[in-house]
Amino acid sequence: MSLLEVDKLTKNFGGLAAVSNVSLELNEGELVGLIGPNGAGKTTFFNLLTGVYKPTEGTIKLKVDDEMKELNGKRPDKINGMGLARTFQNIRLFPDMTVLENVQVAMHREDGNSMFSSIFRTSAYYETEKNMREEAFELLSIFDLAKHANDKARNLAYGQQRRLEIVRALATKPKILFLDEPAAGMNPNETADLTSLIAQIREQFNLTIVLIEHDMSLVMDICQRIYVLEYGRLIAEGTPKEIQSNEDVVRAYLGGDS
Numbered sequence: 001m002s003l004l005e006v007d008k009l010t011k012n013f014g015g016l017a018a019v020s021n022v023s024l025e026l027n028e029g030e031l032v033g034l035i036g037p038n039g040a041g042k043t044t045f046f047n048l049l050t051g052v053y054k055p056t057e058g059t060i061k062l063k064v065d066d067e068m069k070e071l072n073g074k075r076p077d078k079i080n081g082m083g084l085a086r087t088f089q090n091i092r093l094f095p096d097m098t099v100l101e102n103v104q105v106a107m108h109r110e111d112g113n114s115m116f117s118s119i120f121r122t123s124a125y126y127e128t129e130k131n132m133r134e135e136a137f138e139l140l141s142i143f144d145l146a147k148h149a150n151d152k153a154r155n156l157a158y159g160q161q162r163r164l165e166i167v168r169a170l171a172t173k174p175k176i177l178f179l180d181e182p183a184a185g186m187n188p189n190e191t192a193d194l195t196s197l198i199a200q201i202r203e204q205f206n207l208t209i210v211l212i213e214h215d216m217s218l219v220m221d222i223c224q225r226i227y228v229l230e231y232g233r234l235i236a237e238g239t240p241k242e243i244q245s246n247e248d249v250v251r252a253y254l255g256g257d258s
């Protein structure tokens with residue numbers, strides 16, 4: 001049984017089919033690349049999976065307790081609670097909160113405390129708060145951000161802000177992490193560091209990761225499988241080696257504007 005099954009997914013914006021009849025599967029623990037020229041439908045595909053957009057047609061199913069549950073029509077926060085987390089192409093942090101607070105806000109979505117224990121600050125409340133703080137620091141350390149825990153997010157360097165976005169997504173304890181161009185705007189050193197971090201967190205947290213990325217060396221280096229979109233359609237699927245020599249993919253890239 002796959003972890004996620006997408007069947008004939010379509011999203012139309014007026015007359016434009018941004019995603020058209022796309023079917024694919026994700027298996028547990030995989031690191032999968034999603035590539036394609038500008039405007040191919042990659043971000044729209046992420047938006048469909050994470051509940052930002054409702055599909056025009058098709059189904060999305062996630063394995064929950066050995067059953068495939070449909071995600072269509074569920075709200076983004078519900079989908080997040082079921083185990084799908086994402087980052088965005090444009091950084092979306094709370095700039096005036098500290099780095100630690102940014103992570104804690106993401107965790108609070110699922111802290112499990114009742115309203116009673118939150119209002120009356122019971123010992124259970126303090127225990128949960130303490131555990132969350134420790135977990136937040138653990139995650140920040142992995143991404144070399146613990147020393148900035150009390151800095152305002154807006155004062156972090158660009159590459160650090162991008163890493164903090166990934167920490168925030170991880171703080172929701174996902175099964176599947178969708179990363180939308182995590183290396184965009186990074187220099188080659190930052191990109192290389194990020195590449196090894198992505199591979200590391202996949203192993204450490206037993207995650208399935210889907211990566212949209214224009215940096216081909218990053219995608220080819222770490223992805224086990226790659227899906228290729230062009231004009232909303234899936235035109236190829238395979239290992240990095242297969243994709244590099246796929247005629248349709250070469251044509252899409254040479255003929256496209258990417």
Ligand SMILES: Nc1ncnc2c1ncn2[C@@H]1O[C@H](COP(=O)(O)OP(=O)(O)OP(=O)(O)O)[C@@H](O)[C@H]1O
Pocket residue numbers: 013016018036037038039040041042043044045
């Ligand atoms: N909300 C929207 N309303 C109308 N059209 C949209 C909307 N979102 C995306 N599109 C269109 O859908 C198509 C796919 O866009 P999308 O952003 O998903 O592509 P992409 O592959 O992520 O591109 P890029 O690599 O440039 O980020 C584009 O033609 C885009 O203009």
